[in-house]
Amino acid sequence: xxxxxxxxxxxxxxxxxxxxxxxxxxxxxxxxxxxxxxxxxxxxxxxxxxxxxxxxxxxxxxxxxxxxxxxxxxxxxxxxxxxxxxxxxxxxxxxxxxxxxxxxxxxxxxxxxxxxxxxxxxxxxxxxxxxxxxxxxxxxxxxxxxxxxxxxxxxxxxxxxxxxxxxxxxxxxxxxxxxxxxxxxxxxxxxxxxxxxxxxxxxxxxxxxxxxxxxxxxxxxxxxxxxxxxxxxxxxxxxxxxxxxxxxxxxxx
Amino acid sequence: xxxxxxxxxxxxxxxxxxxxxxxxxxxxxxxxxxxxxxxxxxxxxxxxxxxxxxxxxxxxxxxxxxxxxxxxxxxxxxxxxxxxxxxxxxxxxxxxxxxxxxxxxxxxxxxxxxxxxxxxxxxxxxxxxxxxxxxxxxxxxxxxxxxxxxxxxxxxxxxxxxxxxxxxxxxxxxxxxxxxxxxxxxxxxxxxxxxxxxxxxxxxxxxxxxxxxxxxxxxxxxxxxxxxxxxxxxxxxxxxxxxxxxxxxxxxxxxxxxxxxxxxxxxxxxx
Numbered sequence: 001x002x003x004x005x006x007x008x009x010x011x012x013x014x015x016x017x018x019x020x021x022x023x024x025x026x027x028x029x030x031x032x033x034x035x036x037x038x039x040x041x042x043x044x045x046x047x048x049x050x051x052x053x054x055x056x057x058x059x060x061x062x063x064x065x066x067x068x069x070x071x072x073x074x075x076x077x078x079x080x081x082x083x084x085x086x087x088x089x090x091x092x093x094x095x096x097x098x099x100x101x102x103x104x105x106x107x108x109x110x111x112x113x114x115x116x117x118x119x120x121x122x123x124x125x126x127x128x129x130x131x132x133x134x135x136x137x138x139x140x141x142x143x144x145x146x147x148x149x150x151x152x153x154x155x156x157x158x159x160x161x162x163x164x165x166x167x168x169x170x171x172x173x174x175x176x177x178x179x180x181x182x183x184x185x186x187x188x189x190x191x192x193x194x195x196x197x198x199x200x201x202x203x204x205x206x207x208x209x210x211x212x213x214x215x216x217x218x219x220x221x222x223x224x225x226x227x228x229x230x231x232x233x234x235x236x237x238x239x240x241x242x243x244x245x246x247x248x249x250x251x252x253x
Numbered sequence: 254x255x256x257x258x259x260x261x262x263x264x265x266x267x268x269x270x271x272x273x274x275x276x277x278x279x280x281x282x283x284x285x286x287x288x289x290x291x292x293x294x295x296x297x298x299x300x301x302x303x304x305x306x307x308x309x310x311x312x313x314x315x316x317x318x319x320x321x322x323x324x325x326x327x328x329x330x331x332x333x334x335x336x337x338x339x340x341x342x343x344x345x346x347x348x349x350x351x352x353x354x355x356x357x358x359x360x361x362x363x364x365x366x367x368x369x370x371x372x373x374x375x376x377x378x379x380x381x382x383x384x385x386x387x388x389x390x391x392x393x394x395x396x397x398x399x400x401x402x403x404x405x406x407x408x409x410x411x412x413x414x415x416x417x418x419x420x421x422x423x424x425x426x427x428x429x430x431x432x433x434x435x436x437x438x439x440x441x442x443x444x445x446x447x448x449x450x451x452x453x454x455x456x457x458x459x460x461x462x463x464x465x466x467x468x469x470x471x472x473x474x475x476x477x478x479x480x481x482x483x484x485x486x487x488x489x490x491x492x493x494x495x496x497x498x499x500x501x502x503x504x505x506x507x508x509x510x511x512x513x514x515x516x517x518x519x520x521x522x523x524x
Contacts, residue, residue: 154455156406156409159410176406191452193453
């Protein structure tokens with residue numbers, strides 16, 4: 001984390017969360033690739049352009065096997081973004097990088113491509129006059145409205161609320177020794193005694209609001225202020241924090 | 254219906270063992286069957302405060318490990334016949350406590366007693382989490398000073414996540430017991446005021462026990478303070494707290510340090 005310093009331009013590492021599709025190949029690879037082809041026929045375009053992570057935990061293979069598998073997948077237009085569960089001896093430059101620390105995010109079903117409509121429905125009067133063959137569905141990623149987490153109980157010391165997807169609202173106080181890490185803004189309807197870290201995935205528009213400021217540390221998009229650096233007239237008051245350029249600003253509400 | 258109560262705090266030395274003995278004795282005097290259980294394996298103190306240290310044969314670890322039956326380990330109090338003690342081991346440590354063993358012992362205790370009061374060790378490790386695991390009610394003992402309050406807040410968070418009740422989605426009743434309250438220091442600002450502590454911890458107040466020399470005297474005599482001198486200020490406060498645990502509504506008395514003329518002439522507090 002860097003401190004608010006308007007003269008230098010620090011390089012900042014940002015965190016970002018993506019949901020990756022994970023494929024777990026099974027031996028023998030030949031059979032598995034055939035099954036993959038069948039799936040690809042049914043769901044054309046599902047793999048196109050999507051980054052895939054390969055989970056090879058527990059699969060006995062050599063470096064050559066792995067390289068061949070990736071080449072075969074490339075032929076099928078499957079682009080491997082990373083490899084999970086591989087022994088370090090299998091990896092190296094030229095192969096996709098190792099991925100660690102993935103959390104399960106539910107199974108993803110490959111959507112079935114609907115078959116093109118071939119005959120005109122004879123008795124259907126109310127339907128469309130033209131019947132067109134239905135095109136291959138390409139699921140476009142839609143931008144979702146920012147999700148928000150609402151917590152109705154006070155946050156106790158030692159508890160940590162991490163919500164990179166959006167805003168966090170707390171109906172209660174945040175105790176000393178507790179922390180809230182949000183991708184969006186943080187709203188505290190109570191006393192903030194702990195830490196509030198907003199805009200954690202790189203959102204410089206995030207703000208922090210609280211009804212009584214007794215915070216140990218506040219941060220927005222990597223720029224932080226500790227209790228020592230906060231102006232004394234804001235302590236104990238309803239306050240908001242926001243970012244202007246590289247400066248963390250405070251104002252009484 | 255048996256109730257398991259855990260007396261916990263996070264911080265050490267705030268008055269958990271004293272309060273366990275005092276509340277246990279007060280509830281037993283009221284006629285209910287009470288067992289106080291010492292979970293502080295290796296650093297046991299409850300047997301000293303209860304005056305039973307010369308009668309310990311078997312302890313909680315022996316029962317958990319199956320070396321002794323519960324009835325062999327329980328020590329009946331000489332002054333109050335509905336009060337019993339299950340002491341902890343002094344030679345072993347917390348690693349000898351197993352979750353299944355504790356669950357079994359709790360189950361057996363529930364069949365025999367109305368109240369089972371678990372004296373938790375300090376800290377947030379295995380001993381403390383096992384002591385709170387089967388609790389229906391929790392009494393969080395706090396001194397009105399900043400480090401005790403922060404540690405109590407931490408333990409309240411753990412009560413809401415590491416107890417069986419919390420895992421089942423049920424609410425565990427939490428009460429705040431403010432101990433070693435010194436009204437003169439609170440007025441001067443050296444100690445936190447009652448409202449400040451309640452604002453930070455946000456759980457209902459069970460009682461305020463004033464700082465008093467009677468507590469040390471009682472523990473040196475090996476008696477719970479509610480049995481040794483029932484008229485002293487801490488004893489009265491503990492009796493009120495026990496009645497509140499039973500569901501009675503009693504107005505809270507905040508000790509204000511006023512002393513009678515007699516007390517002013519002859520009762521100078523040593524610095």
